Structure formats: structure tokens, C-alpha cells
Amino acid sequence: MGEPELTPMQRALRLARQALGTTSPNPSVGAVLVRDGVVVGEGYTLPPGQRHAEIGALEQAGPAARGASLYSTLEPCCHFGRTPPCTRAVIAAGVAEVHLAVIDPNPRVQGQGSRELEAAGIRVLVGEEAGPAGELYEAFAKHIATGLPYVSAKFAMSLDGKIAAYTGDSKWITGPEARDLVQQIRRESDAVMVGVNTVLADDPQLTVRQHVSGPQTGRQPLRVVLDSRGRTPSQARLLREPGKTLIFTSQEAGAEHAQRLTSAGAEVFAVPAAPSGMVDLGAALRELGRRGVVSLLVEGGGTLLGSLFDAGMVDKVYAFVAPVIIGGRQAVSPVAGQGVAKMAEAWRLSNPRMQPVGSDWLIVGYPQARR
Numbered sequence: 001m002g003e004p005e006l007t008p009m010q011r012a013l014r015l016a017r018q019a020l021g022t023t024s025p026n027p028s029v030g031a032v033l034v035r036d037g038v039v040v041g042e043g044y045t046l047p048p049g050q051r052h053a054e055i056g057a058l059e060q061a062g063p064a065a066r067g068a069s070l071y072s073t074l075e076p077c078c079h080f081g082r083t084p085p086c087t088r089a090v091i092a093a094g095v096a097e098v099h100l101a102v103i104d105p106n107p108r109v110q111g112q113g114s115r116e117l118e119a120a121g122i123r124v125l126v127g128e129e130a131g132p133a134g135e136l137y138e139a140f141a142k143h144i145a146t147g148l149p150y151v152s153a154k155f156a157m158s159l160d161g162k163i164a165a166y167t168g169d170s171k172w173i174t175g176p177e178a179r180d181l182v183q184q185i186r187r188e189s190d191a192v193m194v195g196v197n198t199v200l201a202d203d204p205q206l207t208v209r210q211h212v213s214g215p216q217t218g219r220q221p222l223r224v225v226l227d228s229r230g231r232t233p234s235q236a237r238l239l240r241e242p243g244k245t246l247i248f249t250s251q252e253a254g255a256e257h258a259q260r261l262t263s264a265g266a267e268v269f270a271v272p273a274a275p276s277g278m279v280d281l282g283a284a285l286r287e288l289g290r291r292g293v294v295s296l297l298v299e300g301g302g303t304l305l306g307s308l309f310d311a312g313m314v315d316k317v318y319a320f321v322a323p324v325i326i327g328g329r330q331a332v333s334p335v336a337g338q339g340v341a342k343m344a345e346a347w348r349l350s351n352p353r354m355q356p357v358g359s360d361w362l363i364v365g366y367p368q369a370r371r
């Protein structure tokens, strides 16, 4: 059986998803132009300063854009940024109708783009595939409103809620399909973060391997380590991989650690220590947001995820559950920290979605505090 045929908007969403992780701090958009039931042009957002999706579709269509319908996952921009406004190009090309999945949450656009199109006599219809498009722009919406990255917590645990054996061994809890999906989520993220104990225990590469689908840009998400005292080994594999590694230390860590880690290939950024003595999470997230990190995937371990949950800083959860029992009172669980005192205060996922991935399960949702 072949792939079911996609509607133009679903096709636009697929294009937008392909470009995720390459367009930040801009949103990743997909655009498809249809005339007389035939796709005459399509495009997706290129890295900042380069062509927007709508322009790609219009260029491909050429004169066929006149009288066509444009399907775009996001409202076209109407302001001069690094590129001229897309609304003008859409109007100039003679497009007859524009279908938008969602309105741009950027206050500089937010409805203004649609109004400009309508003022030029173009029919604008909003809301097709609004659910998946809203999810596509959840990170962008947070970053544009707060300047902070959207924090997704990912962990892989056994049926008895462990992320490693009592010895620290954790390779592998889930199967190859789940690990491939993690690669995909990494590819769509601007940065991946771990606590230093995970670097010491697993020596992870934290890279996107080449077999992952999507445009092969060679781009790697920024690797981020929280390491108050500068304990990351100079030989750590993540320091030798393509792309950049940023290590947050506390200001008390001392200059010699910074020198050693910088010579080993990392960038070291010192922030104030929290009362716990560890890296202040708010300061680290603000710095990442300032650098244009819109989506941050936190891959553990339990101590780091515990701190983030205690601080109420987790926006989304990707929990992989493997049909395996590890046991062991000392074996660590995905979220440590202080935790809540009462079940009524627990983080419950809103809109949880569950899907099989190989022989494992993935649960995705948005933690909501009931305090």
C-alpha cells in the first residue's frame, strides 16, 4: 500500500517539519501553491537571512502563481526583518486565495499579515490543520513571548521506572526504533542538554547521526552540559564531535577548569550558583534564549530533570517506556529532585498521547501543576 495522499496543507506541514531545527530563531514554515488542483510550487524556510517558505513556493511556480491558492503553515510575515515582507510578494504574484494553518504568535505580525492580504483583495482562510501546526510553533510562541527556550524533557525508562541499573549501566533500555525517534527529536531541536553525571557515566556523543531523515545539512544541535565544578573530562566524546559544546559552570568553579575545557574544544560560560551550589537554571536558560535557542531537549539524568521539574521549568515531556524490569532500590529514576509532597500537587500531563515505537511506548504530553 502506498502513502495516503496528503492534502496541500498536510504537505506544507511536512515541509515545515523538515526544516525544524535549522531556522531558529525564526519559525519553520512550509508553503504549497496549488492551481487547478495541481501543485505548482512549494518551499520551506531556509536558515535565518535566507528565503522564507512562501518565496520558495512563489519562485518555483513563476507565472503559475497567478490565480493560485497558497497553503501556508503560518501567517506570512508583513515586516522588514532580515528579509522583505512575504505579504508583498504574495500580493505581487497575484495569488487568489491564502489558507493559513495558524496566525503568527509574533506580536509584530499576529493578524496583521492576514489583514494586509485581505486589504489587497485576497481571500484568507485560517485554521486548517491548526492542531499539528500549533504544536509545530509551540516553542517559537514561548521564545517570542518570553525570550526563553521551550524545554522538553526526554527520558527512557523501564516498566519499573528506572533509567539505569544500580551500577549506572543504561545501554540500552529501549530498542533501535525508539533510539531513532530520539535522533529525530534531536534533529528538530536547537540544543540538547545533560547534567555532568550523564557525561561521566555514559560518555554520550549527543549528535544527530547521518541516517536520520530530513535535509542533510550536517548541522548539529548545540550540546549543553550543566557542570558547576568543571568535572567534564577533557576526553569526553561530546567535545570531539562536529558542532559546538557549551558548558555552564558556576562562577565559583575557578579559571583553571575553564581553561582546560576551552582547550578541549568547549565554550565555558559561568553563571551564578543556585542556593544548591549547582548551576542556576534560570540564568542558563536565559543565556540560551539570548543565543537564539528556541527549542531545548533535556536528555537527563534524573538529577537535572528533578531540578527542572522542581523549578516548574518543563514545558513538554517525551517519556519512552520499555517492557523491561530493572529493579534495585539504588537504581535511579527519571526525575529526582525534591518532588511533590502530595499526589494532589503532582505534575499531570495534559493531552497525553501514547504511541507504540518498535517494542516500546512513547508518551508525550504537557506537565500541568495542580497547586
Ligand SMILES: NC(=O)c1ccc[n+]([C@@H]2O[C@H](COP(=O)([O-])OP(=O)(O)OC[C@H]3O[C@@H](n4cnc5c(N)ncnc54)[C@H](OP(=O)(O)O)[C@@H]3O)[C@@H](O)[C@H]2O)c1
Binding pocket: 154, 155, 156, 157, 162, 163, 164, 168, 169, 170, 173, 194, 195, 196, 197, 198, 199, 201, 202, 226, 227, 228, 229, 231, 274, 277, 278, 279, 280, 281, 299, 300, 301, 302, 303, 304, 305, 307, 308, 332, 336
Ligand atoms: N535512560 C535515560 O533516559 C537516561 C538519560 C540520561 C542519563 N541516564 C543515566 O542517569 C545517570 C546520571 O543521572 P544523575 O541523576 O546521576 O545525574 P545528571 O542529572 O546527569 O547530572 C547531575 C549533575 O549535574 C550537575 N548540575 C549542575 N547544575 C545542575 C542543576 N541546576 N540541577 C541539576 N544538576 C545540575 C550537578 O553536578 P555538579 O554539582 O558537579 O555540577 C549534578 O549532580 C547515569 O547512570 C545515566 O546513565 C539515563
